[in-house]
Amino acid sequence: MNWISDILRPRIKTLFSKIKEVPENLWTPCPKCSTLLYKKNIDEHMNVCSKCDFHMALDRQERFATLFDDKKFTEIEIPDVPADPLDFKDLKKYEARLKDARDETKEKDSASVAFGKIDGSDAVVFILDFAFMGGSMAAYVGEAMISAAKTAIKKKAPLIAITTSGGARMQEGIISLMQMARTTLAVNMVRDAKLPYIMILANPTFGGVSASFAMLGDVEIAEKGAIIGFAGRRVIEQAIKHKLPPEFQTAEYLMQQGDVDLVVHRHGLKSTLSNIIKILMGSK
Amino acid sequence: MQYLDFEKEVKSLDDKINSAGNKGGASVSEAQSLIKKRDSMLSDIYSKLEPWDIVEVSRHPNRPHTVDYIAGMVSDFVELRGDRMFSDDQAIVGGIGYINERPIMIIGEEKGNDTETRLRHNFGSPKPEGYRKAMRLTKLADKFNLPIVYLIDTAGAFPGKESEERNISASIAESIQACLDVSVPTISIVIGEGGSGGAIAIGVANKVMMLKNSIYSVISPEGCAAILWKSADSKKTAAEALRLTSGDLKKFGVIDEIIEEPLGGAHRDRPATIRNVKAAIDKAFKEMSKLSPEAVKAARWTKFENMTRKI
Ligand SMILES: [Zn+2]
Numbered sequence: 159m160n161w162i163s164d165i166l167r168p169r170i171k172t173l174f175s176k177i178k179e180v181p182e183n184l185w186t187p188c189p190k191c192s193t194l195l196y197k198k199n200i201d202e203h204m205n206v207c208s209k210c211d212f213h214m215a216l217d218r219q220e221r222f223a224t225l226f227d228d229k230k231f232t233e234i235e236i237p238d239v240p241a242d243p244l245d246f247k248d249l250k251k252y253e254a255r256l257k258d259a260r261d262e263t264k265e266k267d268s269a270s271v272a273f274g275k276i277d278g279s280d281a282v283v284f285i286l287d288f289a290f291m292g293g294s295m296a297a298y299v300g301e302a303m304i305s306a307a308k309t310a311i312k313k314k315a316p317l318i319a320i321t322t323s324g325g326a327r328m329q330e331g332i333i334s335l336m337q338m339a340r341t342t343l344a345v346n347m348v349r350d351a352k353l354p355y356i357m358i359l360a361n362p363t364f365g366g367v368s369a370s371f372a373m374l375g376d377v378e379i380a381e382k383g384a385i386i387g388f389a390g391r392r393v394i395e396q397a398i399k400h401k402l403p404p405e406f407q408t409a410e411y412l413m414q415q416g417d418v419d420l421v422v423h424r425h426g427l428k429s430t431l432s433n434i435i436k437i438l439m440g441s442k
Numbered sequence: 443m444q445y446l447d448f449e450k451e452v453k454s455l456d457d458k459i460n461s462a463g464n465k466g467g468a469s470v471s472e473a474q475s476l477i478k479k480r481d482s483m484l485s486d487i488y489s490k491l492e493p494w495d496i497v498e499v500s501r502h503p504n505r506p507h508t509v510d511y512i513a514g515m516v517s518d519f520v521e522l523r524g525d526r527m528f529s530d531d532q533a534i535v536g537g538i539g540y541i542n543e544r545p546i547m548i549i550g551e552e553k554g555n556d557t558e559t560r561l562r563h564n565f566g567s568p569k570p571e572g573y574r575k576a577m578r579l580t581k582l583a584d585k586f587n588l589p590i591v592y593l594i595d596t597a598g599a600f601p602g603k604e605s606e607e608r609n610i611s612a613s614i615a616e617s618i619q620a621c622l623d624v625s626v627p628t629i630s631i632v633i634g635e636g637g638s639g640g641a642i643a644i645g646v647a648n649k650v651m652m653l654k655n656s657i658y659s660v661i662s663p664e665g666c667a668a669i670l671w672k673s674a675d676s677k678k679t680a681a682e683a684l685r686l687t688s689g690d691l692k693k694f695g696v697i698d699e700i701i702e703e704p705l706g707g708a709h710r711d712r713p714a715t716i717r718n719v720k721a722a723i724d725k726a727f728k729e730m731s732k733l734s735p736e737a738v739k740a741a742r743w744t745k746f747e748n749m750t751r752k753i
Pocket of ligand 1 (some may be wrong): 189190191192207208209210211212261269
């Protein structure tokens with residue numbers, strides 16, 4: 159699954175580490191327009207460039223904080239999954255890659271689930287975070303999505319999923335592939351409980367993630383400027399042997415194609431979500 | 443028949459057997475001893491296949507394909523075509539008929555076996571309309587209480603511009619969703635290549651089986667080598683690391699059953715392979731026939747909920 163073009167990955171990685179490592183008092187250039195931005199200014203704008211509106215990566219803790227009231231939320235514990243089921247080693251051991259990602263992000267794996275209130279309404283939020291091994295799909299991710307679904311059902315609350323992912327985690331091989339079935343099962347559980355499942359496709363969302371739970375939302379929201387697709391741009395260009403138009407696979411393009419309901423600026427995400435939740439839950 | 447690299451010595455014996463057989467007379471006994479020799483060679487070779495060898499066997503052009511299984515084991519077959527929205531994608535072939543007097547729905551990926559048919563079937567790589575056809579037939583089977591057989595044989599979903607334009611992601615996701623939702627017994631069999639999302643789109647079933655020398659993987663060994671090893675030369679190493687053989691998948695609990703192949707692989711004896719597959723289908727449907735529709739669906743959900751929790 160050549161889910162993600164290698165062009166996208168390094169760009170986002172550098173972008174991410176830059177923002178995290180810059181001390182409070184430093185200026186940092188916007189990756190898109192190169193305007194020098196004050197770190198505090200970036201934080202206040204939810205990692206959106208105040209000059210050109212470019213949406214930079216936003217890590218999961220910050221995302222939870224931007225959505226839940228008073229930045230208050232409770233993360234739920236995800237049951238353990240088999241560690242390194244394939245005993246996988248490429249140029250580096252999978253175990254070592256996992257350890258590096260854990261040290262770097264201080265998170266257990268690429269997914270996290272939390273519950274709290276969004277404008278006073280109960281909500282469960284699942285996040286798949288690109289900062290951890292490209293937000294790749296692993297056994298842990300399937301487990302997290304099932305836990306998120308069950309929590310939503312127990313609390314009679316809507317489930318919101320936010321994805322940034324390159325797709326499968328090759329180091330988990332077939333185990334990774336099976337999570338497409340398991341995350342879809344989680345969506346079906348929420349559907350059968352007649353609770354809203356709202357998807358927010360953030361930058362980037364590709365491969366096995368797009369081709370399972372991420373495209374099954376009752377309402378599909380794409381974050382402004384996000385790149386979303388099944389195969390990466392480079393894979394397609396190699397296959398068809400010519401260049402794709404620049405707007406191909408952008409959030410705005412997907413809306414035009416009828417694949418998502420709306421494209422939302424990060425600053426308006428919480429109010430949009432809150433409005434949708436209140437209407438869909440209105441008669442409950 | 444095409445011989446794989448590791449079958450070269452088998453070819454020379456096959457040639458000798460054929461010429462001895464043609465001569466008749468005394469050479470018949472010579473042929474018989476050559477056959478013995480060849481069979482023991484085949485059984486030796488096939489007991490020691492490396493993962494990359496199995497990848498080659500799984501893609502062997504003479505391996506029976508979906509249309510061969512339909513012709514060989516489904517009677518009174520009626521092909522049902524199209525997604526009712528865009529077109530008929532022949533990378534997936536489906537329809538209704540009988541397997542051992544049992545009315546069934548069969549839906550399978552088809553690669554084609556010569557230039558003309560490969561083009562017609564898009565080399566077995568479905569586009570969104572293919573998965574939407576599969577989904578339509580899945581729902582149709584559910585309505586008329588027909589158990590479903592899915593045959594998986596694809597390098598992957600088609601990664602083209604038109605696939606993205608028609609939302610291939612949603613078509614795969616919705617196909618998985620439909621496979622989870624039906625209340626009829628379902629069987630999914632990897633008959634050749636089980637290539638990533640394109641395979642699991644029709645791979646969520648009550649019983650998932652693999653022919654012994656088929657493969658099932660999240661990415662092709664070539665693709666994995668290029669990304670993780672930065673070199674296509676590492677495809678053999680990647681094939682090992684991915685653990686994509688039927689034996690590995692059985693150990694992981696991802697598949698329920700391995701269907702044996704005849705001596706020397708499915709391509710050496712296509713009728714025997716089709717008989718084995720037919721028998722496995724019949725046995726599994728018999729077992730599941732005692733379950734209520736609710737129980738069939740619940741069993742499938744429970745199985746996938748628990749899958750990969752313990753390995
Ligand atoms: Zn900017």
